[in-house]
Amino acid sequence: MTTLTDIPRKTTRGTAFLIEESTPQDVFTPEDLSEEHLAVGRMVDEFWANEVEPNLPAIRERSRAWRWQCCGNRWNWA
Secondary structure, three states: OOOHHHOOOOOOOOOHHHOOOOOHHHOOOHHHOOHHHHHHHHHHHHHHHHHHHHHHHHHHHHHHHOOEEEEOOEEEEO
16 A cells, blocks of 8 residues: 655745746645545544533633642543
8 A cells, every 4th residue: 555655755944835836746636645634533523522522611711710630640621
C-alpha cells in the first residue's frame, strides 16, 4: 500500500509556493488521501456531531469552573 509519506514531494516553506515554481505532483490535493484517511475524517466528523456539539453549552459552562487537581497518579477534574 502506498502512503503519503512514500510519495517523494518537494517541500515548500511558508508562502514560498506563491513565488516558486512547482509541478502538479508537488501539490497536495484531497485525491491524494487514501480510503483510510477518509474513514478517519468521517469518524472525527461523526464524533464531533454526536458527542461534542450537543454538549458544547455544558462544556463551555463547566470549563469556567474546572481546574486540574492531582490525586495520586491520576489527574482529575475538580
